[in-house]
Amino acid sequence: MTRLSLTNLPVTPAVDPRALSVGIVHLGLGAFHRAHQAVVTEQAMVATGETRWGIAGVSQRSATVRDQLAPQDGLYSVLERGLGDPTVQVIGSIRDVLTAPEDPDAVVARIADPAVTVVTLTVTEKGYRATGTGLNLDDPEIQADLTGRPPRTVVGQLAAGIARRDEPLTIVSCDNLVANGPFLRKLVTDYFDALGKVPETFEATRFPASMVDRIVPATTEDDRAEAARLLGVRDEAVVVAEPFLQWVIENDFAGDRPAWERGGAVLTADVAPWEQAKLRMLNATHSMLAYLGALRGYETIAEAVRDDELSRLSQALMTDDVVPTLTPPDGLDLAAYGASVLERFANPALKHRTRQVAMDGSVKLPVRMLGTVRDRLAAGAEPRTISLAVAAWMVYVLRTPDLDDPQADKLKAAVAGVSEPAKLVDALLAVDSIFTPDLRDSTVFRELLVEHVSSLLAGS
Incomplete structure (x- = not known):
C-alpha cells in the first residue's frame, strides 16, 4: 500500500505543511506529543492563520520516530477511539525531526535559532535526571555533558541552547511533575551552577508550569491497519488517542507564542x-x-x-x-x-x-x-x-x-x-x-x- 506523504494526501491537514516555518522545538517526540501538543498547535494555527509555529521534534533516544516520519514528510495521523466509530486526522505541524544521539549539535542549534521562541518537553519523569528537588549531578550522562561533549541530556541541551541565544526563551514542561516549570528551572540552574557560568539570557527565560491530559496508548499493528483502512494509505507513525484532550498552561511567556488558547488550551495564572x-x-x-x-x-x-x-x-x-x-x-x-x-x-x-x-x-x-x-x-x-x-x-x-x-x-x-x-x-x-x-x-x-x-x- 502507498505510504502517507505530501504527494499521497488522502486527508488534507488543517494547515498546509509546506507553508510552515519552525518556531517551536519539542524534546521527546513520542506518541503523546503527537497526539497532544502538536494537535493543539495545529488547531491554533488554523484559528489564527499564522504559519510560524511549525515544530522541530527531537527524539531523545532512538531513530525509530525519525524513520517513521521522515519518509512521510513529517506527516502522521491521529486515530481517535471513542465509544463510536474511530476517526482519523492527518497532522502536519511537525516540520523537522532530529535524533539527539545521532546529531546532538543540531539539537542545540535548533534551540538557539532566533526564529524559535518556545521549547516544549514530554520526556517522562525519568528524563529530567533529578534526585529529590534538584539535578542529579552524579548522573554519568549529566557529568559527560558538563565535561564538554555535545549535550545528550535534556537539561544539557536546554542549557547549551540558552547559552547561545541573544533573546530569552520560553520552556514549557508537559510532564507529570509537581510544579513542572519551576522544577525544570531549578534543574537548569543547578546545571549552570555546576558549569560555573550563567548566561545573561537565563534570568529572562521563562518556565511556565503546565498540565496535560490525554490517554495515548501504545500503537499496535491492528491500529496501523485500521488507520490504513480509513486513510487509504499506510501510516507508520499513526498514534492512538481518546477524544478527551486538556492542556492548562501558566500564562508566563518570555516572547511570542502560539495562540494555544485558540486551539483548545486553557491559559491561567495558576496551574x-x-x-x-x-x-x-x-x-x-x-x-x-x-x-x-x-x-x-x-x-x-x-x-x-x-x-x-x-x-x-x-x-x-x-x-x-x-x-x-x-x-x-x-x-x-x-x-x-x-x-x-x-x-x-x-x-x-x-x-x-x-x-x-x-x-x-x-x-x-x-x-x-x-x-x-x-x-x-x-x-x-x-x-x-x-x-x-x-x-x-x-x-x-x-x-x-x-x-x-x-x-x-x-x-x-x-x-x-x-x-x-x-x-x-x-x-x-x-x-x-x-x-x-x-x-x-x-x-x-x-x-x-x-x-x-x-x-x-x-x-x-
Whole structure:
C-alpha cells in the first residue's frame, strides 16, 4: 500500500505543511506529543492563520520516530477511539525531526535559532535526571555533558541552547511533575551552577508550569491497519488517542507564542490546582489500576476498571483519600471529574496496557501518590486506599522479573530473597530516593502497607 506523504494526501491537514516555518522545538517526540501538543498547535494555527509555529521534534533516544516520519514528510495521523466509530486526522505541524544521539549539535542549534521562541518537553519523569528537588549531578550522562561533549541530556541541551541565544526563551514542561516549570528551572540552574557560568539570557527565560491530559496508548499493528483502512494509505507513525484532550498552561511567556488558547488550551495564572487534581485523581488512580490489574492478570486498564472491586477501590481512592487534600480550581467539579476519569479508563476501544502504565513506578509514586499519603497523615487521617496502591506497587516490584524502571537494579536488589510482608515493606521503604524519612517513620503508614501487602501476597 502507498505510504502517507505530501504527494499521497488522502486527508488534507488543517494547515498546509509546506507553508510552515519552525518556531517551536519539542524534546521527546513520542506518541503523546503527537497526539497532544502538536494537535493543539495545529488547531491554533488554523484559528489564527499564522504559519510560524511549525515544530522541530527531537527524539531523545532512538531513530525509530525519525524513520517513521521522515519518509512521510513529517506527516502522521491521529486515530481517535471513542465509544463510536474511530476517526482519523492527518497532522502536519511537525516540520523537522532530529535524533539527539545521532546529531546532538543540531539539537542545540535548533534551540538557539532566533526564529524559535518556545521549547516544549514530554520526556517522562525519568528524563529530567533529578534526585529529590534538584539535578542529579552524579548522573554519568549529566557529568559527560558538563565535561564538554555535545549535550545528550535534556537539561544539557536546554542549557547549551540558552547559552547561545541573544533573546530569552520560553520552556514549557508537559510532564507529570509537581510544579513542572519551576522544577525544570531549578534543574537548569543547578546545571549552570555546576558549569560555573550563567548566561545573561537565563534570568529572562521563562518556565511556565503546565498540565496535560490525554490517554495515548501504545500503537499496535491492528491500529496501523485500521488507520490504513480509513486513510487509504499506510501510516507508520499513526498514534492512538481518546477524544478527551486538556492542556492548562501558566500564562508566563518570555516572547511570542502560539495562540494555544485558540486551539483548545486553557491559559491561567495558576496551574497548581489543576495539576494537583490531575496527578492525585487521574494519575494515581491510573497507577493503582495498573498495579492491581497486572497482579490480577488484566492486560489493559479498561479490563481492570471493569472489575467491580477495582472500580470500587478507584472510587474510594479519589473520594476518601484524594479529594480531602484538594482545593479545586474554579470550574472544576471534583466529583464529576472523578466520574469522568473512570469513564475514560473504561473505554474498551483504548487498549492501554497495565504494564505500560506500571512503568517507572519509582519516579511516578512520589508525584502521584506520596503527597496524598503525607497530607492525610498530617490531617490525622488513615490513608487506607492510597496505601493499598503503594502496597500494590511493592508487590508488583517483587513479582515482576523484567521490571521496567530507572531504579530497577536497586529495587530488585532491595527485595532479593524477601518473602515476608513486613520485610518487603521495610526493604522498599528504605529506598530513600522514593520514600522520605517522615513516611518511613510513620507507624500508621507502615502498618497499612504491611496489612495490604499481606493480603495481596495471600491472594496471589
